[in-house]
Amino acid sequence: MNPKRKQRLMIVLFIVFGVGIAVGLTMYALSQNINLFYSPTQIAEGEAPEKARIRAGGMVVEGSVKRDPESLRVSFALTDYQETVDVEYTGILPDLFREGQGIVAQGSLDNRGVFQAVEVLAKHDENYMPPEVADALEKSGQMPMPSAEEFNK
Amino acid sequence: MSGQKKWMPRWFYQLASPRWCYDITGKLLPGFVIAALLLLGVGTVWALLFAPADYQQGNSFRIIYIHVPAAILAQSCYMMMAVAGAIGLIWKMKVADMVAKSCAPIGVSVALLALATGAIWGKPTWGSWWVWDARLTSMLILLFLYLGVIALHSAIENEVTAAQSAAVLSLVGLVNIPIIKYSVEWWNTLHQPATFTLTERPAMPAEMWVPLLVMVIGFYCFFAVSLMLRIRNEILHRERRAGWVRQMIGGE
Numbered sequence: 324m325n326p327k328r329k330q331r332l333m334i335v336l337f338i339v340f341g342v343g344i345a346v347g348l349t350m351y352a353l354s355q356n357i358n359l360f361y362s363p364t365q366i367a368e369g370e371a372p373e374k375a376r377i378r379a380g381g382m383v384v385e386g387s388v389k390r391d392p393e394s395l396r397v398s399f400a401l402t403d404y405q406e407t408v409d410v411e412y413t414g415i416l417p418d419l420f421r422e423g424q425g426i427v428a429q430g431s432l433d434n435r436g437v438f439q440a441v442e443v444l445a446k447h448d449e450n451y452m453p454p455e456v457a458d459a460l461e462k463s464g465q466m467p468m469p470s471a472e473e474f475n476k
Numbered sequence: 477m478s479g480q481k482k483w484m485p486r487w488f489y490q491l492a493s494p495r496w497c498y499d500i501t502g503k504l505l506p507g508f509v510i511a512a513l514l515l516l517g518v519g520t521v522w523a524l525l526f527a528p529a530d531y532q533q534g535n536s537f538r539i540i541y542i543h544v545p546a547a548i549l550a551q552s553c554y555m556m557m558a559v560a561g562a563i564g565l566i567w568k569m570k571v572a573d574m575v576a577k578s579c580a581p582i583g584v585s586v587a588l589l590a591l592a593t594g595a596i597w598g599k600p601t602w603g604s605w606w607v608w609d610a611r612l613t614s615m616l617i618l619l620f621l622y623l624g625v626i627a628l629h630s631a632i633e634n635e636v637t638a639a640q641s642a643a644v645l646s647l648v649g650l651v652n653i654p655i656i657k658y659s660v661e662w663w664n665t666l667h668q669p670a671t672f673t674l675t676e677r678p679a680m681p682a683e684m685w686v687p688l689l690v691m692v693i694g695f696y697c698f699f700a701v702s703l704m705l706r707i708r709n710e711i712l713h714r715e716r717r718a719g720w721v722r723q724m725i726g727g728e
Contacts, residue, residue: 331566338647346651358664359609380664417603419532427607427666444602449671451537451680453528467679476664 360427362474366438367406373432379408380427380446381474388422401428401438403474412440419445425469448473492569494711495720501704508700515694522687539597541688544672545695547590550618551653553583553699557625558650561643571707573639574714576646577629578706582699584622591615602666610659611667614652621649635714 324332350357360380361371371377381401388399398411399422410428420426420443430440450467452460460466490496523541530537557579564572594612595605606612625642632638660669671679678685715721 328566335562335565335647338644339650342648343651346655350655354663357610359607359666360664362664380666417601419601419603442604444604444607444666446666447532447601447668449668449679451530451533451540451671451684453681453683454531455528456681457531473669474664476662 358476360474362403363401363406363408364403364475366408366432371432376429376431378427378429379410379438379440380425381408382425382469383420383422385422401426404471405475408438409436410438410440410443412443414441414443416443417445419447423468425473491571492567494571494574494715495718497571498708498711501708505701505704508697508704512694512697512701515690515697519687519690519694523691527684527687528681533601536597536600539593541691543590543593543597544688545692546586546593547615548692549695549699550583550587550590550615551656552696553579553586554618554621554646555650555653557583558643558646561639561646564639565643570714571711573635573643574707574710575703576639576643578703578710580622580625580629580642582702582706584619584626586695586699587615587619587622591619604666607666609665609667610663611656611665614656614659617652618649618656621645621652624649 360378363379363381365371366379371379379401381403384400384402384407388397390397394413395415396411396413397416398409401408401410410430412428412430425446425448427444427446428438428440429442429444430438433439448467448469457466519541523538527538527541529535557576560572560576560579563569564576591612594615598607599605624645628642628645629638632641657670659665660667672685672688680688712721712725
């Protein structure tokens with residue numbers, strides 16, 4: 324390889340790795356801001372700002388969903404298997420909302436430590452399967468569940 | 477090149493000849509056209525009619541058969557554009573510049589397709605067209621990088637200067653590719669992690685992932701076809717004063 328080309332190759336490598344390191348360090352420093360939501364553990368540990376508009380993400384606890392028969396009010400608990408946050412919401416929930424489903428709620432913590440949500444989004448996982456397979460897995464208790472790491476990165 | 481030790485295989489230097497490149501793409505084209513038509517046709521029918529519906533999302537999950545191939549291709553196309561740009565920068569190879577230039581418009585369309593199908597999918601499943609999570613945002617940045625490369629090519633009159641500046645921009649933006657890929661693993665996102673990985677079994681049964689694989693390969697073949705057509709066009713345009721082009725156009 325002639326010296327001219329070698330020099331240009333070095334410049335190209337310098338651009339790619341230089342930009343890579345710079346961006347990598349920046350993103351590492353900003354990682355908490357890049358996360359879309361706080362996990363119930365982070366909220367319980369007081370990492371999430373109070374009264375500010377934040378997002379909370381976790382799994383809807385089985386048997387925790389209570390619907391008000393008179394209105395669209397619904398309350399449920401959100402967990403990452405370590406800590407749990409109570410959530411209240413008034414409005415229409417996404418079709419995929421159900422117990423044992425990952426969700427991301429936007430809202431703020433009130434004085435009682437209850438999360439008042441203004442928007443609830445469903446966070447589905449990477450597992451897809453036909454209904455028959457899902458039924459069979461459900462019966463044998465092998466249904467894949469979102470792991471705690473899924474909400475705590 | 478003569479008298480010097482050959483540092484790369486022979487075909488690499490042959491690629492540098494626009495005429496050789498024009499001939500070889502002409503020979504490869506029909507095969508890729510047939511493969512693309514066949515795979516995309518079979519894949520679409522299979523995906524829409526025969527693949528089972530998802531237990532949670534029902535039929536709306538079928539948009540995965542467009543969304544995932546488009547997203548994969550958008551990233552591969554970018555990597556190709558950056559590598560071709562680097563080769564153009566280092567070896568001053570005209571054909572590499574043409575390849576890099578031809579990648580950009582294809583990349584922008586598939587990136588847009590991935591974002592659009594993602595939004596259409598997001599509304600019924602997540603409950604929102606768009607969220608500013610790491611995966612969606614980095615994908616949007618990819619779209620803007622493509623647009624930047626196209627803008628540079630059309631803003632700079634001189635072909636060599638345009639190719640150099642576009643290549644530098646592509647190389648700077650290359651850092652975004654691992655960010656897109658690992659965004660769902662590094663940060664909390666609404667977007668789910670990858671179903672398809674190289675190391676693990678797909679998180680879906682074979683009757684779902686086989687048609688997806690067919691569609692992915694079909695998208696790559698379609699990419700090869702449109703890329704070759706664009707390159708051939710570019711070669712004819714830039715070599716329009718060369719003897720062989722004049723002879724071919726005038727003589728036939």
